[in-house]
Amino acid sequence: LDSIHALITQYTNTFAIFYIAHPNSTQYCALKMVLFFLCIKAELESVASMRIKPGTNLCLSVKNPLNDFETREKVTIDTSEFLEQEENSREPAHHFRLKWEGSKKYSTITVLSEAEVKATLKKLKKKKVEFTGRLDENDTFQSIAAFECRGIQPYAFHILGDEFVVESEGGKIFDEDVDLSEGDWGDYDEENDLAVGVNDFEAKFLSP
Secondary structure, three states, X not given: OOOOOEEEEEEOOOOEEEEEEEOOEOXXXXXXXXXXXXXXXXXXXXXXXXXXXXXXXXXXXXXXXXEEEEEXXXXXXXXXXXXXXXXXXXXXXXXXXXXXXXXXXXXXXXXOOHHHHHHHHHHOOOOOOOOOOOEOOOOOXXXXXXXXXXXXXXXXXXOOOOOEEEEEOOOOEEOOOOOOOOOOEEEEEOOOOEEEEEEEEEEEEEOO
């Protein structure tokens, strides 16, 4: 026990987290729900907004919050449907699950709608936290997707090639082949004579 400096339990009306202070670790064990935002930024050219396509697949790398070395690389989440659960399951509806080594329970991820994000932030009393649900500012990280996580932490986002919908400043919608796997994408809005582009794409996960 000498290596453990403190054990503090923080409770809210929706989740509890054990924080364990260790000389060489800032790890924490999420016993209940923890909210994570996928935040992106890019240089926008004639782009009014960019959003995640409804029902698309998302590719993430995830880790065990108790062990940074226990990871799963590039897991794919189908946001269009919830996974089938066993009868009388106590787990909430979710889009992805796994069991870490030695665990009897599933760790789960649920992708939230904008309405669900607002409700969750209200329950967490995070009134000053803004979820934008889109990218519409140049070179500024904005929250574009939200994940309700239990016993699992996303740490990297991987482009599959067709996750995004882009709206030009002229109002044209680009919802096919918006491929940012190389960090850049461009097209042309003929009706409004606009070169449309997304460049220097970056992504990261944050917990509000």
